[in-house]
Amino acid sequence: MNPDIVKLPSVSEVAASQAGVFALVVPEIVLIAAACVLFILATVRGVGRERAGIAALLALFGAGVALWITAAKFPSIEARQENIQERTATLKTLASSDGKAIEKKALDEGQRSVELSLYTNSILQSRIGLLTRLIAIVGGIVLVLFSWHQVSHYRAAEYHACLLVIVAGLGLTGASNDLITLFVALELISIPTYVILYLQRTDRQAQEAAAKYFLLSVFSSGLLLFGFSYMYGVTGSTNLPAMLDGLHSRPTQVLTLVAVVMVVAGLGFKITAVPFHFYAPDVYQGAAPAAAALLAFVPKVAGFVVLLRVFGFIWPQYEFWPGLVLGLRVPTVLFWILATITMTVGNVLALLQDNLRRLLAYSSVSHAGYMLIGLAAAPGLSLASSPMAGGSEAVLFYLVAYAAMTLGAFAVIIYLGTQERPVETVDDLAGLGQSHPGIALMMMLFLFSLLGMPLTAGFAGKLLIFMGAMALPAEAGGQALPDVDKLREYALMLRWLALIGAINAAIGGWYYLRIIGAMYLRSPLKALTPTRTWQGLAAMWICAAVTLGLGIYPWPLVKAAHKTAAFPEKLSDQAKAP
């Protein structure tokens, strides 16, 4: 730990540092405010489907603009740190000693303020926060668009208001810098989700799904909170950097392990990791398609972002090597096991499904498995400040790719289904290639992306994941690490994991191909009669553009992910030592 920070900040310093926090959450404030207005209007007088939808879209665009302004106005913690480093590097070149002294003082102050922000603020302007909020807002727009005609007129306002709160919560999980804030952000996602699940359908299946999700979600929140409390107990702080510092400076003990396991279990429900996945198929099938899409997207993004943050796989920090917070052994072994069973169970069970939403539920389980490969490999990334993509970048990239292709697939199903002719099973899509060639082409794009075909985002994501998993020994090359032999062992484990992932991707090919086969190789059983709506088409187009764009030219997102996950260089040589 930097000696400066040992000096406790004064109350006024903390107050000054905290004062800026509200400005950072303007996007979320916009969303919540809009949600409140919608809630109130919904009770006073009916708000139609159209008006509620437009209001939600406006709120999301407003939040986007607010995000853009705050991002421009308040530099992220990484950018601040980089700026200080650049100036320190040019310090020597300054001519006058007076100028040097002034600059040195300014730099010290800057450094102090960065550290204060890190160790006292509960909301932090960081790259992971900005990226998460961007994903949340764009994903939110897609969700609003394809739920447009799914909700009844008199419930539309509540539905969209809930969606806005969920988007706000998702953004906050990325931005929060404190265990308590993090937990609140996660609850901000969960609670409106229960409402949405109950709102949309009233038949028994839907109610069963809602009840199931509610109970398990509450249970998982309990587990998560339990884990967080142990983390606090071990380290004495709820502030994330301070907590990670604390975990890092102590040898791993049983209490820490309990905390880690509980947190992973709690988040495992959200990311549908096996064995915490079993609610997913029932709930996806029982819930309305739009709600199923919401469940496939929001909790997964939130869960992975929190996993990356809480275990220090991504950290705008410069005091220690991230990923080594828990050492190599615990995260590698834990996520190795979790990834293997999650992928395998998800893919094998998806083979047996006929119901499309159930199939997509298992598919989302298997994709969680691929992303867990990235987490298992994430500790390797930090071993050198390498220019290469490692596990954390791969997870961030894959999250975006996954969101685009899964939301896209759901958007197609929602678009095609009508009250009289719902799209439930694979057979319902038979002959789509002839009856609706354009829609079928887009569905094919999403399915090939899920399958991992080149020129789609899914391929770029899998490439990065596999590369991250296989890069560990390369990263260790030339670094004087205390446990190089151990590292070799983990490298071997991760390569096996990559192989298991590749075989799983091939198994996955079978069921995605079945849908493609049904669409193109079979003739229609009963014609689908979708109503053409611009909202449904727009939702599909957004997802298709992201899927194809990231497939053909993934560089911008890879770069952004790299800057998010990579680590500004440390300042002093002393801090560099492991």
Add this chain to the structure above:
Amino acid sequence: MGLDQPRLELLALLLVPLVGGIAVALLGPKRGDAVRWTSAVVAFLTLFLAIMVTGRFMRLHVSLAEDIAAVRAKGVPTFRPEFVPGSPGVKRDENLKPVGEDPYGTSWNLLPLGRGAVQFYIGVDGLNVWLIMLTAALTVPAVLVSWTYIHERVNEFYAWLLILQTAMMGIFMSFDIILFYVFFELSLVPLFFLIGIWGGSERRHAAGKFFIYTLTGSLITLLGVLGVVLACYTKTNGELTFSIPRLVEIVHTRLALPDRAEQAYWAGVQTWVFLALMAGFAIKVPLVPFHTWLPLAHVEAPTAGSVDLAGVLLKVGAYGFLRLCIPLAPDVSLSLGLPLVSSLAAVGLVYGAYCAYSQDDIKRLVAYSSVSHLGLCMLGMFALNVAGVMGSLMQMINHGLSTAGLFLIVGMLYERYHTRKIADYGGMAARLPILSACMVFVCMSSVGLPGLNGFIGEALSLMGVFEQQYTRGQFPIYGVVGATGMFLGAWYLMTMLQRVFFGPVKEPSLAGHGHQAPITDLTFREVLTLAPVLILCLVIGVYPQPMLDTARPDVGVIDSIATRARERDRVATAEREAARPAVAENDRQGVAP
């Protein structure tokens, strides 16, 4: 931009079919004739471009006139693609500062990662130039043969056919290892639809099996590809490159180091890389235990699909061995690959021939003959000497031509009688003289009659195999099996010819097909379809020298790689002999008196 005319032509060769495919798809299913004519124009345009590129490359090579000895003396052997679009790439040091030009790259980056980048790095060299030509040459018959055969969803059919051509061109042209993989995977998609929509009665099963089988192998190949890239990354202080020539150079520079630890490291890496790459390519070739997708896919595919599948896509596997496996894992190719692949190939050669003999369906017979012929091709390649590799390369081209010819004629026969059963036919030579003459001609080419193309490849491959085993002082078992395979090839093809085309006339009944016009011999369009294939068979058979000349320098690279591997193997064996404990030596002496 770095786009002079030859580069532009190469790029156009890759993109014209893609653009044509999209255009054809947009024409809609109603405008059948417009779709057909557009596709034909695109196919001929591609052929024209391919001839231009090949011509330029041949001229270039005559002027360069490198000999095998010169290649050998040139230091680290590696490939040298010509006509690479884009300016030369930029080399970067550890701090990402540019430090000069990278001769093994281009400036067209797709995904920069650290010091390297996945690049759009395509080019022509001696190994791929004739395969590119073959791909272009076979698209013309593939388009023409489907003219009347395909009635439904015409625009989709031709779109997939043309997109398939782009994918196949891309596989052969790529010099970036990830780009290669991208095209390798993409080639599955069009073929999946071609088989699955327009195939025979078992089409959906066949398409799915083909897709999943190949996908499984290629995903493991991807791991091998990443493995070799990352091994080079580790050993070069963080130089991340995806360029195949540069990877080959790095591997060979590191292998030449006299460092024990280094050698042990590469021995391990090579084994895994070889096995992983082989997983994908062995399925694609196909080598024998992995061939079960092939008969099904071939039989169910429409004629155009079979032509492309047998003519070009099967070569992708063999080409992958040649371009990636042998150069990137030379020692293991010698120590493990030679016995393993050669044995599988030898088994496939004989087994494929026997299976072909026992088929009652002509198309199935041709499909199994592919298994047999590619066995010989792989046998020649893994002789790992000039004659063998050259023969293998020729065998790829020749098998492409003659098998495409066989599938075309079988397709034409099927279009007339709606059956492929050998037992239904007899004495067709009297009924359809021109078609039968063409069939006999193509069969002769496939059998390896001197003076036709098949002979060149088979003879060179066998020479290579015999040479390799004689120089090692072994009994030339692979050579003997190879020669037997050629004999068996003549056996099953002649039997089929005799049953179907000669003897008493026996026409299949046309009842149940609501038949219209009387059966006629080949139409002008069909003659035009077959003519290029037949002419090429004859030309290559009589005068193969230009092909051999253009391929020679790059075959020399492979040979030089193999020679170095043999040298290392010899040194290592000698060292092991020397290090054998003295006790063993004493024992032997004790026994002798």
